[in-house]
Amino acid sequence: MSDILLSIENLETCFRTPEGTIHAVNGVSMKLEPGETLGIVGESGCGKSVTMLSILGLIPNPPGKVVAGKALYRGQDLLKMKDSEIRHVRCSEIGMVFQDPLTYFNPVLTIGRQVSEPLEVHRSLSHKEALDQTVEMLELVGIPRPKERLNDYPHQFSGGMRQRVMIAMALICSPQILIADEPTTALDVTIQAQIVELVKSLRDRLGMSIIWITHDLSLIAGLAQRMAVMYGGFVIEEAPVEDMYAAPQHPYTLGLLGSLPRLDDVQGRKLVSIEGLPPVLFKKPTSCPFAERCNFRIERCNLENPSLRLVDKCHRVACWVNPETRRENQ
């Protein structure tokens, strides 16, 4: 772990609502190396997106607030940056792709203007140079006839094409990190595969790091080197992808993988679902957040919240239960 591009340490974010304070992220730590692809998995509302929006200062305040933690990008704390400094980081150092490509485009501006906007904001280029780069980028993400499509509006593109355009917009200033926040969730399966392939090829060509947020476990497998599983605002397991799929440790990860069909499944195996609902985070959990739904629960789970511990090289889990017990029950 010689040089680390992005290091998030003990990040905590909460939202003040009339019903009370919601602790959305409760001390998340993760690291990203140059050129690495990190997958973040978890169900809705577990704090995946909030973590990413927090480090970029995009949490609307109020009601949201980053309460504690650091987000070091090349040694600089993003959370302590002034507004003008963090603005420069956005898109030109860290790009982001969002889930629903239609609503994230401004309906009254042409694609050309929107894709070239980061250049306009961050680089002092002439109009022509900016347009040339935009065309080049659109071509790179596989938009046919990019020059003619510059003057089209977002609604004139199909969902898959729109997502490609959004990727072009995120990458046009050649950022070091691309954060993809469930970029394929709104697309159908064949288009999903295309987008994943596109991102892979762009990664190989441009050499950026990727943080890929999803709740589709199968998608991560072919894309990421390392993955983190989040639950209730915590990272509960973190491991290289192969280890994670071969030997999942946390009961929640076990549940997630158990709910998916596998090619090497024994015929007739029933897919399991995890009983219960994710916790509502009105107070910072003092016990293991998964305890209520956990089949392996022991007494300690209700008393103390486990922190991430190394169980294997590079494989870290936050669970009190004896690894052997878990494995036997698998």
Next chain:
Amino acid sequence: MKVVLKLLKNPTSLIGIVLLLTYVIVAILAPAIAPVPQNSRDPYMIPRDGFKTAPGLPSAKHFLGTTEGQYDIFYGIIWGTRTAFRVGIIVTILTLILGLVIGSLAGFYGHWIDELLMRITEIFLAFPFLLAAITLTSVLQAIYGKISAGPLMILTKLLALITFAQGFDQALNPIQMSILTGMMAIIAFGWMTYARVIRSNILSVKEVEYSLAARMVGANDMRILFRHLMPNAVFPVLVMASMDIGSYVLTFAALSFLGLGAQRGYADWGQMISFARNWIPSLAENWHIVVFPGMAIVLFVLAWNLVGDALRDILDPRMRGRGAGL
């Protein structure tokens, strides 16, 4: 381009456009249609033919007759077209800008800024428009005798720069001053509805995801507000403003009629009608002193309203396919 084509296809808006174009041509060609007399110091001052009190009927020399004090009505109407355009358009644009800035800041930043700006808006709304404009004009005119500097003077000079293309260093004469105070009064009490409408529109678009995307791109607040949100929110307000041009001209005419806007003898339609005040009992004989300037005002306001109405029908998708046969 489509909008223009639709405007031309619709008979009511076509009438409006033809009327407006006529006014524009008259305004441009004013020096040719009604030549300025050689001894005139200001082309906007209506030439007089003697000092007799009683109005003169239309004749070969005075095409549309003369008013009380022998001011030429034809000349006044022709040159008054310029005043009407000048006042109407400048007042509308400035009112619109004021309303847009206040309303969009309130909607965009929310919280106490919103509270503060909207309460101020409500205070201004509480005054009846015409009454407030009349009061403010007379107050301003009274103040201007006494001050020569300060923020109020800078504002006035700015307005003079826009209205009369007059440099900052030149002193303002009383004729210009009285027109400027009238315009300022209308602007001061005209912006509130624009502010309210743009605020509500900004509120509804600022939570949409593309404003987060714009933030992600690294755009600052002003860029997000004016480049990303404004185009999504501004159209209803623009249509409102286009319909209001006529009513601002009408209000200014009312001020002039009361002796507050344009000074006596200035080529302004409202001011010309004010010459008829003393002749109300004998309007049967002197009908021309009211009818001609009055017609100029009515047709001007009508033209703007027709165009504004049609513009609303075209730009408002909810109205599409209904009414107006568009």
